[in-house]
Amino acid sequence: xxxxxxxxxxxxxxxxxxxxxxxxxxxxxxxxxxxxxxxxxxxxxxxxxxxxxxxxxxxxxxxxxxxxxxxxxxxxxxxxxxxxxxxxxxxxxxxxxxxxxxxxxxxxxxxxxxxxxxxxxxxxxxxxxxxxxxxxxxxxxxxxxxxxxxxxxxxxxxxxxxxxxxxxxxxxxxxxxxxxxxxxxxxxxxxxxxxxxxxxxxxxxxxxxxxxxxxxxxxxxxxxxxxxxxxxxxxxxxxxxxxxxxxxxxxxxxxxxxx
Ligand SMILES: *[C@@H]1O[C@H](CO)[C@@H](O)[C@H](O)[C@H]1NC(C)=O
Ligand SMILES: *[C@@H]1O[C@H](CO)[C@@H](O)[C@H](O)[C@H]1NC(C)=O
Ligand SMILES: *[C@@H]1O[C@H](CO)[C@@H](O)[C@H](O)[C@H]1NC(C)=O
Ligand SMILES: *[C@@H]1O[C@H](CO)[C@@H](O)[C@H](O)[C@H]1NC(C)=O
Ligand SMILES: *[C@@H]1O[C@H](CO)[C@@H](O)[C@H](O)[C@H]1NC(C)=O
Ligand SMILES: *[C@@H]1O[C@H](CO)[C@@H](O)[C@H](O)[C@H]1NC(C)=O
Numbered sequence: 001x002x003x004x005x006x007x008x009x010x011x012x013x014x015x016x017x018x019x020x021x022x023x024x025x026x027x028x029x030x031x032x033x034x035x036x037x038x039x040x041x042x043x044x045x046x047x048x049x050x051x052x053x054x055x056x057x058x059x060x061x062x063x064x065x066x067x068x069x070x071x072x073x074x075x076x077x078x079x080x081x082x083x084x085x086x087x088x089x090x091x092x093x094x095x096x097x098x099x100x101x102x103x104x105x106x107x108x109x110x111x112x113x114x115x116x117x118x119x120x121x122x123x124x125x126x127x128x129x130x131x132x133x134x135x136x137x138x139x140x141x142x143x144x145x146x147x148x149x150x151x152x153x154x155x156x157x158x159x160x161x162x163x164x165x166x167x168x169x170x171x172x173x174x175x176x177x178x179x180x181x182x183x184x185x186x187x188x189x190x191x192x193x194x195x196x197x198x199x200x201x202x203x204x205x206x207x208x209x210x211x212x213x214x215x216x217x218x219x220x221x222x223x224x225x226x227x228x229x230x231x232x233x234x235x236x237x238x239x240x241x242x243x244x245x246x247x248x249x250x251x252x253x254x255x256x257x258x259x
Pocket of ligand 1: 032033034097098
């Protein structure tokens with residue numbers, strides 16, 4: 001065999017394999033959006049049916065099938081928000097509408113061929129939910145507690161950019177899949193932080209977002225503003241009443257002196 005011949009046969013083996021090999025695609029979609037996954041099988045083979053499955057740990061879950069004899073069949077769980085959008089045995093696509101966090105994962109399309117049997121292809125779907133975060137702090141008797149909240153999917157990661165501080169982190173997963181991470185930072189003796197910036201850095205989808213607040217003087221004695229406002233109003237009334245009383249008193253005195 002010549003060198004060229006060898007190269008050619010190697011290339012054709014690679015090409016033949018590529019035709020059957022699983023090429024993993026990845027689609028990214030925001031929760032609530034629509035997304036289409038597709039698979040293509042080149043070459044002339046007799047395809048009896050295409051089956052779409054969701055890959056779970058060990059057993060794959062059937063989602064939908066298409067064959068010439070039986071047409072389209074979508075399992076109950078997905079009916080109404082998933083359907084075939086390309087109806088061909090060698091060129092298939094399914095669309096998800098109103099994507100949920102639970103749809104995140106990998107999928108498999110199986111071309112059921114005769115006589116070779118099933119030929120699988122893999123495709124993965126990454127669902128994300130926009131990050132929503134917040135940061136605030138309270139000070140009580142010189143102890144500062146900063147609370148950073150981040151809700152998103154996939155799981156956001158919180159780090160604090162504050163020296164000499166320790167925090168606790170907990171997380172909650174809501175029924176719809178959203179994860180809320182709550183991190184609390186405790187600093188005893190907030191005066192050392194006066195004028196400093198507290199920064200809560202949230203990592204989500206390989207991006208960082210910083211939330212920051214400046215520690216203000218006076219927070220140590222902070223009382224809800226309503227209480228302060230009421231106290232000031234009371235003080236004002238007392239002062240006004242005192243002034244009015246004094247005037248009356250004086251008037252009476254001068255009147256009694258005059259008579
Ligand atoms: C998703 O598809 C529905 C129905 O076709 C359409 O009304 C909606 O606007 C689409 N949503 C997005 C985010 O494209
Ligand atoms: C898919 O099958 C049709 C006929 O069944 C054929 O005409 C077409 O070329 C095939 N497509 C590919 C990409 O092999
Ligand atoms: C799903 O797609 C098939 C083929 O295009 C169509 O006949 C069927 O009506 C669709 N089903 C729904 C629920 O839209
Ligand atoms: C402030 O922190 C110290 C120790 O960190 C604790 O003993 C004390 O009870 C805290 N005070 C308040 C008001 O939380
Ligand atoms: C999921 O649920 C949480 C809590 O109920 C809510 O804040 C969030 O907006 C929901 N996310 C979506 C995508 O509906
Ligand atoms: C601040 O923390 C240190 C140890 O971390 C503790 O020894 C000290 O009592 C605390 N001070 C206050 C005012 O809570």
